[in-house]
Amino acid sequence: MAKTIGEPRNARSRRTCSAILNATRQVIETEGFETLTMAAVAQRAGVSRRAVYLHFTSRADLLSALLRHLGEAEELGQSLERVWAAPDAVSAVDEWARHLARAHPRILPIARAVEEVRRTDADAAELREAIMERWRKGCRRLATWLEDEGRLAIPWTVDAAADMMWALMSWDLLEGLTIERDWSQERYAEAMALLLRSTFVRQA
Amino acid sequence: MAKTIGEPRNARSRRTCSAILNATRQVIETEGFETLTMAAVAQRAGVSRRAVYLHFTSRADLLSALLRHLGEAEELGQSLERVWAAPDAVSAVDEWARHLARAHPRILPIARAVEEVRRTDADAAELREAIMERWRKGCRRLATWLEDEGRLAIPWTVDAAADMMWALMSWDLLEGLTIERDWSQERYAEAMALLLRSTFVRQA
DNA sequence: TAGTAACTTCACATCGTGTGTATTTGCTAA
């Protein structure tokens, strides 16, 4: 129940709106979300601070909008499709790891910012929950696929495996390896694929 | 380089100090760290807001002190000792999972709070880094042990396995399973043990 | 019981969020 701000019908309005979104992303990616203030966003967007509030009701709203924006615009969906297009469950698991390595690093900083505001903002929490639900469904689908092909490792149940796979999508895990430990995307993808196979796939 | 506040030599001072630490913990655990204000802490501790600043230079300093306090006082070290007392590397891995399930849930909320302030506070960041370094060492010791007994799964190297084990200590992972997915400590311990064995232990 | 460290009270500076209001800019439709 985001306090929606009516669709902008003006060309100027639309420009400003996306300028703000871009500015937000830039600020987060260059300076980190700890210094993300409405003033900083406004300045970067070349707009008054007050104008930001004409498009987004709050800081949390802005962040939510940005995350949603990325989820729609970016080629996130396409990255995921490769998973479901895999010939069998086991290669789908591999593709899943590659998908994570491909798609998640781009949204990591913004997702972190949303994680922070969700504790105090109901709308952000709702959005986050919706995303997590989708992810959980994806994991469940993967686990079910394995089960159907008789390749789900003992003693995992579909539910348990789905939960664990979902938890393994953790931002901490991704950040820890790719940023703190400086792993490349490829290395991360391979290690995750290996981990997932070893854990959830039963030898044929 | 924490701006240390001289050791309290007064009985009253010592009482106040630990009252503040307790209050902080209580506030975090009952209301969550998003509403953790200095005023709330002071009130809970039955002390003036100003007094808090006589013991801790800042909010971040207070949180760091609390985390350190828990690390020392709590039976965290003892929990870990069981790992190194294991008869062989493989059971050490099992013990490691149990250790995580035992020790980490208690410090989760405080650790979260520190994670948040470390982005803006150098001292908190330093403390956090020191802790992570210890953990990484622990993981490396575990991986080396496996290697020495010829039980490190291919194609893992000691370094890669250590990094991955360390990343798997992720707060997100713990929180996701035990809180969001409502897993019990036991279930978490078993699943982690299974995951670690499947991934890193080579069949004898 | 005197001296002093520790605590309280109250005031204040600073910064970030979010709102209110009057005014100006610039898109768009007649």
Place this chain on the structure above:
DNA sequence: TTAGCAAATACACACGATGTGAAGTTACTA
């Protein structure tokens, strides 16, 4: 081309949180 109106600006303000300063009060301890 211009009248009308949406969108943006400028400026002021309330609020809440952090952190500091300074004078007065309480309660350990020697």
